[in-house]
Amino acid sequence: MKKYSTAGFHPVSAPDFLPPEQLQALQLQRLKAMVQRAYNHVALFRQRMDDAGLEPADVRSLADVARLPFTVKTDLRDTYPFGLFASPMKDIVRLHASTGTTGKPIVVAYTKEDLGVWENVMMRSFAACGLHAGDVIQNAYGYGLFTGGLGAHYGAEALGATVIPISGGNTQRQLMVMRDFGATAICCTPSYFLHLIDQAQELGINLKELPLRAGVFGAEPWTESMRRRIEAESGLKAYDIYGLSEIIGPGVAMECECQAGPHIFEDWFYPEIIDLKTGRPLPDGEEGELVLTTLGKQAMPMIRYRTRDITALTSAKCDCGRTLRRIQRIGRRSDDMFIIRGVNVYPSQIETALLKVEGTLPHYQIILTREKDLDQVEVQVEVTREIFGDTVGALDQVQRNLGRSIETLTGLHMKVRMVQPQTITRSEGKARRVIDQRKM
Amino acid sequence: MKLKQLSLFLENQPGALSRPVRLLAKAGFNIVTLSIADANQFGILRLILQDWEKAKKLLEKAGFVVRVTDMVAVEVSDQPGGLAKILEVVEKAGLNVEFMYAFTEKRENKAILIFRFDDPDHAIKILRQRNLNVVASVDLLKQN
Numbered sequence: 001m002k003k004y005s006t007a008g009f010h011p012v013s014a015p016d017f018l019p020p021e022q023l024q025a026l027q028l029q030r031l032k033a034m035v036q037r038a039y040n041h042v043a044l045f046r047q048r049m050d051d052a053g054l055e056p057a058d059v060r061s062l063a064d065v066a067r068l069p070f071t072v073k074t075d076l077r078d079t080y081p082f083g084l085f086a087s088p089m090k091d092i093v094r095l096h097a098s099t100g101t102t103g104k105p106i107v108v109a110y111t112k113e114d115l116g117v118w119e120n121v122m123m124r125s126f127a128a129c130g131l132h133a134g135d136v137i138q139n140a141y142g143y144g145l146f147t148g149g150l151g152a153h154y155g156a157e158a159l160g161a162t163v164i165p166i167s168g169g170n171t172q173r174q175l176m177v178m179r180d181f182g183a184t185a186i187c188c189t190p191s192y193f194l195h196l197i198d199q200a201q202e203l204g205i206n207l208k209e210l211p212l213r214a215g216v217f218g219a220e221p222w223t224e225s226m227r228r229r230i231e232a233e234s235g236l237k238a239y240d241i242y243g244l245s246e247i248i249g250p251g252v253a254m255e256c257e258c259q260a261g262p263h264i265f266e267d268w269f270y271p272e273i274i275d276l277k278t279g280r281p282l283p284d285g286e287e288g289e290l291v292l293t294t295l296g297k298q299a300m301p302m303i304r305y306r307t308r309d310i311t312a313l314t315s316a317k318c319d320c321g322r323t324l325r326r327i328q329r330i331g332r333r334s335d336d337m338f339i340i341r342g343v344n345v346y347p348s349q350i351e352t353a354l355l356k357v358e359g360t361l362p363h364y365q366i367i368l369t370r371e372k373d374l375d376q377v378e379v380q381v382e383v384t385r386e387i388f389g390d391t392v393g394a395l396d397q398v399q400r401n402l403g404r405s406i407e408t409l410t411g412l413h414m415k416v417r418m419v420q421p422q423t424i425t426r427s428e429g430k431a432r433r434v435i436d437q438r439k440m
Numbered sequence: 441m442k443l444k445q446l447s448l449f450l451e452n453q454p455g456a457l458s459r460p461v462r463l464l465a466k467a468g469f470n471i472v473t474l475s476i477a478d479a480n481q482f483g484i485l486r487l488i489l490q491d492w493e494k495a496k497k498l499l500e501k502a503g504f505v506v507r508v509t510d511m512v513a514v515e516v517s518d519q520p521g522g523l524a525k526i527l528e529v530v531e532k533a534g535l536n537v538e539f540m541y542a543f544t545e546k547r548e549n550k551a552i553l554i555f556r557f558d559d560p561d562h563a564i565k566i567l568r569q570r571n572l573n574v575v576a577s578v579d580l581l582k583q584n
Contacts (some may be wrong), residue, residue: 104464200513202500384505385506388507390445390447391538392477392484395479396479417481423451434559
């Protein structure tokens with residue numbers, strides 16, 4: 001078995017290796033301060049605590065977290081724009097917001113101290129996958145209101161790496177810069193990287209011959225098969241980074257060189273896994289919804305935020321030596337799940353089915369409609385050069401193979417339709433997987 | 441010897457055909473001939489044009505999936521039985537035709553048949569042996 005040494009780690013990674021008792025003591029201390037702060041400054045939280053007959057002083061141990069009220073995404077929408085802020089505007093130095101594809105966006109805020117925490121966890125994220133000063137990091141996450149771009153930017157810069165702040169889009173320029181500037185790492189969504197791979201072939205650039213060795217991929221759920229595809233076709237090691245704006249942005253959790261699931265930076269983010277139906281906490285190893293509590297956020301403390309991401313926590317020792325618990329790769333979200341003819345389906349199952357067919361890319365969208373009271377699913381798949389022949393028969397065959405693969409995995413018959421490349425809408429490089437047009 | 445054919449994936453929806461054709465027209469490409477194959481859900485546009493390499497680049501830049509295939513063009517006189525004669529040769533030689541299309545050259549009173557064979561090189565050899573006029577280059581197809 002491959003051994004991983006801790007030699008050469010950046011000093012900033014030290015908290016990754018804290019003995020559990022020390023980590024827990026630190027968490028409890030931070031948790032108490034956080035709950036007090038939220039209670040004093042956030043009306044919604046105070047109201048919910050009062051309703052539950054709780055006071056900040058009732059938090060005496062980490063187990064008491066389970067007594068606190070949940071925060072959900074609609075709370076952020078309902079209090080739009082600044083209702084959950086715990087700091088006055090004069091202390092807030094940065095705002096970010098979601099793109100707001102459905103309804104109002106959600107707004108998140110940072111004090112100087114919060115930005116310091118963010119930078120810290122992003123530095124540790126890059127260090128965890130073996131990057132350091134001297135690396136050239138091409139940051140293809142979108143810069144702007146989206147947290148991905150600036151989050152990765154400041155972390156990489158603080159690490160001492162050379163940052164290429166190229167932002168998202170303009171694939172040809174991305175590839176030219178990657179080659180000419182000698183990028184050793186790239187940050188983007190995994191689906192965008194697949195697109196880069198495809199375009200590199202087109203332009204005659206062999207990614208395997210470039211110094212590129214690490215990909216920090218996140219901002220959308222992806223699968224192990226996608227990782228294998230990326231690594232086989234580009235020669236880099238693909239790492240899963242996890243984060244969400246409501247908590248801080250990217251850098252909530254990050255894989256180490258063992259690639260065995262992202263380690264949560266538990267000294268700043270307290271994780272729980274809860275049962276989707278009962279809301280009760282589940283023990284490590286069991287799958288449920290990830291709930292996160294920020295332990296150091298000043299501007300916008302989040303208490304028991306329901307992420308909608310489905311995963312399990314593991315406290316099994318990682319070969320890298322980190323004591324931080326890991327989450328299973330997040331392949332699905334509870335709000336992405338759809339029920340079709342009574343069967344629960346996750347987009348990740350469709351993705352896996354697509355990747356089983358030679359030459360396809362997981363650029364797909366699922367359209368749900370209802371005809372004569374019967375649910376219909378159409379899976380739209382972007383056609384690629386690999387699968388496109390000049391005969392109708394060849395493409396028909398691919399379409400049939402895709403349909404069969406989906407049916408094998410989900411037990412459901414879904415209509416497959418090939419569409420032009422790049423026609424499936426992406427926001428911040430993230431594809432929207434499910435479009436539900438059913439009228440209930 | 442062989443002609444290059446560009447084939448494009450088209451979605452089955454209004455405007456799908458006009459977009460690439462307009463794009464080529466705007467850039468000054470002259471389409472020698474084209475054919476469309478359509479299935480239930482999608483279509484394939486097949487094009488023969490002179491500057492196929494440049495056209496391919498242009499189309500790909502616009503986001504189309506383009507494939508290049510080797511085709512065999514055979515010239516016959518534009519009169520009844522012209523096609524039948526060639527097909528007879530093809531049939532007798534056991535050549536497998538994936539698909540074919542044709543166009544006529546009014547001024548010369550010729551018709552050009554464009555074949556997609558499994559094995560174009562073998563097909564060219566057979567056709568030549570039977571003294572059929574395999575068109576060597578697209579330049580010969582149309583001189584305006």
